[in-house]
Amino acid sequence: MEAAASSPSPEQPLLAPPQSAAGAGAGPGSQPSTPPPPAAARPSRLAALIGRAAGRRGPSMLVRETAALQLDRRRADWAHSRPVVALDVAWNVAFAAAAAAVLAASTAESPAKPLRLWLVGYALQCVVHVSLVCSGTRRRPAAPARGPDIESGAANSSESDEGDDEEAMEERASSTDRCESVNTMVSFLWWIIGFYWVITGGDLLEQGAPRLYWLTVVFLAFDVFFAVFCVVVACFIGVALCCCLPCVVAILYALVGQEGASDADIGVLPRYKYSDPSENGEKGTDEGVMIPILNNSGTATSERILLREDAECCICLSSYEDGVELSALPCNHHFHSTCITKWLRMHANCPLCKYNILKGSEN
Template sequence: MLVRETAAMQLERRRADWAHSRPVVALDIAWNVAFAAATAAVLVASTEENPVTPLRLWLVGYALQCLVHVGLVCSDSRRRPAHARSSDVESADGDAAGAGTDSSDSDEDEDEGREQRSSFAKRCESINTMVSFLWWIIGFYWVVSGGDVLEHDAPRLYWLSVVFLAFDVFFAVFCVAMACFIGIALCCCLPCVIAILYALAGQEGASDADICFLPRYKYSDPSEDGQKGTDEGVMIPVLNNSGTSTSERILLREDAECCICLSSYEDGAELSALPCNHHFHWTCITKWLRMHATCPLCKYNILKGSESA
């Protein structure tokens, strides 16, 4: 879950950075300015046209909405680099605590001012989007109600209005399709890919040669005639295939249990210990390490020599 949430956060951050990147912002500004310029050119060239519906008014309103959107985008693009720089400075200053209350208060005031301006810009963008949607409905009604008469009496105004209406429809369909694609990818593909990668990373098995280097022991239970005479057992080292041995280990009776098979150690049982000092039945840990090269308890990786996350 932590891996999945981190990946989703990284994707969301990358998506936000991509949406406010310079190429995307430049393209957004370019086509809105082009729409406004095209509207001005057609209005000047169609002074003699007499449309039966107020298409001139609709085109002027459409161009004003484009210019308002350009102004909001430019304001947001100028505010984001400044906000990023201030965030970097705050993160760098965060390591040196107690630098002064006056500077921290001024930073808090600046943060509040930036948040207020950002929320105001978002509200303005939302209002502009809603007005644009309503204005699109009005323009669609005027174009449809004008019909062939509007096309004959005011062809330039008519076709420019049709182009703007069609572009808005295409852009809306494109955004919905991209949102559905991203949503499906986040809900289906991303968890599958993360699960596969996580499974492959977690199921990296050890070879028999790696397992043979682990120290082996024989458990000695100091009981006599079935009566427990002491609370401690002894792990007696056995010479392994690598020709090395280790010292004896004292093992408390409550710890004399294999966490893999959940069985207590019996007298004469073959054991093995990992570099993290956790011990198991030799047969149990051998089967486990062939599938997972990590300790079942602390996730110590015997191949990498460190604890895996």
């Protein structure tokens, strides 16, 4: 079911020419769509999985992929924050130190399996992880602070230099991420080897090398707990994005604060009250009516006809009911007023076509 806005009536002026092919509500005379600029960041794995798993609902899945990308960016920002980096470094350094201490104190033990080799490899992986985390934190590109530009030539040159620097930093950060992925895969294989040795060693390991045995068991158990925790969190986020996006939007807004549009910017958007003729006793019609109402600036637009198949909010996946209040963006996409208000407070772009209501262009 498509949730993009239907074509407005001929007497209704367009609020602004749509900037993307996603804006299906463009009327006659609108400018031809241009290909979107390259994305600043690759879509997250979660966003890609959501798009492939439920691609049959194109517009609604665009909204969910956008929310997943926002969550991935917030996760990356949180993962590279100083408290989290400090905790991660301290955690791995403690594991490496514990392995070194036990190895030094258990020289007299004779394990039936090469647990010393496994602990040395585990400690080396911790050290490599710490070095990659510190390197990735230093190389992570920071959002540049942009002030008002006085001379256009200098501004363009500065933006070009900043873009080159950001691309170089992103390339270095990408190489660090690839190294971290390789280290994670090696850690997984090393965990399987350690688990096999502990299981096959059994009581002989516990009796012949109790310190090495129990430290290995503790490391294996911590890894299992951390992996299960990450899987549960990923599943919870995926289910929330598919089934309860408004809650995710509300949580994101509570976490990031007001980084999108202000209430004054949102208040000037055209507002409508949806009228369903079938609810008023009119049979055999497949069209609803968006009746304009006054917005905060005291203005209203023309009445709009909306096909029943388009009468759905892509954010909450609920069909428009008779009398519900709607808001339309300059790109002519429409949503429940409550849903789009929460979204715009967090992100000033249209959930479908990325039209920025503050800059008046596609982001």
